[in-house]
Amino acid sequence: xxxxxxxxxxxxxxxxxxxxxxxxxxxxxxxxxxxxxxxxxxxxxxxxxxxxxxxxxxxxxxxxxxxxxxxxxxxxxxxxxxxxxxxxxxxxxxxxxxxxxxxxxxxxxxxxxxxxxxxxxxxxxxxxxxxxxxxxxxxxxxxxxxxxxxxxxxxxxxxxxxxxxxxxxxxxxxxxxxxxxxxxxxxxxxxxxxxxxxxxxxxxxxxxxxxxxxxxxxxxxxxxxxxxxxxxxxxxxxxxxxxxxxxxxxxxxxxxxxxxxxxxxxxxxxxxxxxxxxxxxxxxxxxxxxxxxxxxxxxxxxxxxxxxxxxxxxxxxxxxxxxxxxxxxxxxxxxxxxxxxxxxxxxxxxxxxxxxxxxxxxxxxxxxxxxxxxxxxxxxxxxxxxxxxxxxxxxxxxxxxxxxxxxxxxxxx
Numbered sequence: 219x220x221x222x223x224x225x226x227x228x229x230x231x232x233x234x235x236x237x238x239x240x241x242x243x244x245x246x247x248x249x250x251x252x253x254x255x256x257x258x259x260x261x262x263x264x265x266x267x268x269x270x271x272x273x274x275x276x277x278x279x280x281x282x283x284x285x286x287x288x289x290x291x292x293x294x295x296x297x298x299x300x301x302x303x304x305x306x307x308x309x310x311x312x313x314x315x316x317x318x319x320x321x322x323x324x325x326x327x328x329x330x331x332x333x334x335x336x337x338x339x340x341x342x343x344x345x346x347x348x349x350x351x352x353x354x355x356x357x358x359x360x361x362x363x364x365x366x367x368x369x370x371x372x373x374x375x376x377x378x379x380x381x382x383x384x385x386x387x388x389x390x391x392x393x394x395x396x397x398x399x400x401x402x403x404x405x406x407x408x409x410x411x412x413x414x415x416x417x418x419x420x421x422x423x424x425x426x427x428x429x430x431x432x433x434x435x436x437x438x439x440x441x442x443x444x445x446x447x448x449x450x451x452x453x454x455x456x457x458x459x460x461x462x463x464x465x466x467x468x469x470x471x472x473x474x475x476x477x478x479x480x481x482x483x484x485x486x487x488x489x490x491x492x493x494x495x496x497x498x499x500x501x502x503x504x505x506x507x508x509x510x511x512x513x514x515x516x517x518x519x520x521x522x523x524x525x526x527x528x529x530x531x532x533x534x535x536x537x538x539x540x541x542x543x544x545x546x547x548x549x550x551x552x553x554x555x556x557x558x559x560x561x562x563x564x565x566x567x568x569x570x571x572x573x574x575x576x577x578x579x580x581x582x583x584x585x586x587x588x589x590x591x592x593x594x595x596x597x598x599x600x601x602x603x604x605x606x607x608x609x610x611x612x613x614x615x616x617x618x619x620x621x622x623x624x625x626x627x628x629x630x631x
Contacts, residue, residue, distance in 0.1 A: 230300045234278055235262040238297065241288060242281040271307045275317050278304075282324040286331050294335060295342075298325070302343040311349050318343070318352045322359045326366075333367025354387040354397075361400040370407045377401055377414070391425050398422035399440065412451055419444040420457070423464040437464040442474050445481045446506045449513065455520055455561055456581055460485060476502055485581050488521040488541055489514070518542045522552060523561050526578035535571040 228236075239258040243251040258277065265274040278301050285294055305317050321343060325336050337360060344356045364373040376383075380401070389397070398421040405415035423444060426437045441464045448457055459465045459481060468478040476499055483491045496503060496510060503510065521541050525533045535549045542552055553573055556562045563577035 229266065231266065231274060231278065231304070232259060232262055234297050234300045235259055238278065238281045238285060242284055269307075271304050272313060272317055272320070275301065275304045275320055279321065279324045283328065286328065286336075291332070291335055294332075295339065298339045299342060302339070302346055305343070305346055305352075311352075314347070314349055315352045315355070318347065318355060322356050326359050326363045329363050329366035330368075333363060333369045334372060336367065337363055337369055337372050350387045351389070354383075354389055354393065357383070358396060358400060361397075361404055364404055365407060368407070370404045373404060374408060374411065377405075395422055395425045398425070402440075412447065413454065416444065416447050416451065416454065416457075419447065420459070420462075423459075423462050426464040427462070429463075431467070434464060434467050438468065438471070438474065441465050441468055442477050445477050446508070449480060449484055449516070450506075450508060452512065452516065453559065455516075455523065455559070456579055457485070458582065460582060477506075484517065484520060488524055489517045489543060490541075492517045493543075518544070518552060519556055519559065519561060520581055522556050523579055523581060526556075526562050526564065526573075526575040527580065531575050533573040533575065535573070538573065 236255060236259055239255045240251065243254045262274060262277055265271070265277065285297055289297065302321060305314050305321070308314050308317065322340060325339050325343070329336065340356055340360045340363065344353055344360070347353045347356065360373055364370045380397075384394070384397075387393075398418045402415050402418040402422060405411040405418065408415075419440060423437055423441060426434050441462075444459065445465070445468075448454055448459065465478070465481070468474040471478070480495060480499075480503075483495055492513060496513070500510070503513070522533075522538065525537065525541060535546070538544075538549045538552065539546055542548075544552065550566055550568075553562070553564065553566055557564065561579045562575060564573050564575045566573055
């Protein structure tokens with residue numbers, strides 16, 4: 219297979235046009251092929267001389283699909299390196315963006331054919347661009363390609379840099395929505411990234427705060443998805459979803475009110491509340507892929523957390539047994555599970571059959587919890603100030619006493 223590395227002084231772009239056109243017309247016969255190759259090369263030269271970079275890019279991409287099927291990965295990367303480099307030629311940012319749309323559109327056209335290579339080419343295009351919005355545009359194409367081509371593992375590492383990307387791109391709220399939702403969709407394909415998927419879904423929903431009802435309606439499906447992801451997750455026990463307008467709109471929604479009710483049960487009620495809900499909504503739970511036994515296990519832990527927050531630091535074994543609806547010999551097992559999940563900092567007093575709670579995770583951390591924290595910090599600050607004042611007063615008394623003794627000794631002498 220011929221490698222596209224120019225060995226003469228021929229311009230790399232012209233060499234790519236010659237190579238791809240020869241490949242495209244190879245079956246037409248020598249005479250017809252030569253005529254077409256010469257025609258395309260002349261057209262490419264004219265575009266280069268006239269600075270018509272968009273036309274040149276379009277010409278070079280004519281046989282792009284053929285390249286992916288007939289050219290080795292090494293040659294393919296070389297060809298597209300030359301094509302992508304055309305975005306550095308125009309002075310107009312608008313023209314650069316149009317070229318970016320054209321090139322990236324061709325790259326993602328067949329996402330199941332060499333998806334990893336296509337993704338690599340998109341990243342190369344991204345790095346050649348100076349216009350922040352064009353970079354964002356290519357990144358979004360990469361997200362979609364990663365999902366459609368099932369190569370999400372190649373783009374997930376970049377999510378750690380999203381905050382710095384956002385500063386660089388300086389995109390508006392609608393683009394942020396598309397970005398956060400795109401990332402959540404990528405992470406959805408990765409089973410080990412459920413928490414990260416949930417995080418970006420909540421970022422997406424947060425962008426709807428302050429919007430009107432018509433705009434908010436756009437977020438309904440994803441609001442339901444976010445609730446289900448939270449309920450389904452075996453290791454997420456705290457969220458602020460109830461404070462989000464995008465979630466709140468579901469409360470009185472004819473289709474999704476029951477899903478909102480389910481979230482409220484998990485965040486504000488105990489196991490008996492869930493069991494009552496499940497009795498009348500078992501089909502609903504199954505339709506969202508929720509397993510009843512898993513929900514019971516999670517609700518037992520969340521009910522135990524609720525007991526820890528509301529029982530003045532001590533929870534009788536009997537109360538745990540009744541609330542979690544378990545046998546006597548299972549109480550300590552569930553306490554250990556709560557400690558292992560870092561939901562509670564506690565110790566078990568087996569002699570007195572109570573659990574002594576030092577710290578407990580709040581299921582909801584909203585306005586009320588912030589106010590409580592503020593009150594505690596204010597009290598702590600006042601106590602520290604009192605201690606400092608006491609120490610200063612004690613030191614002053616000590617210093618005054620020492621000074622009086624010294625004066626008295628001087629008089630005696």
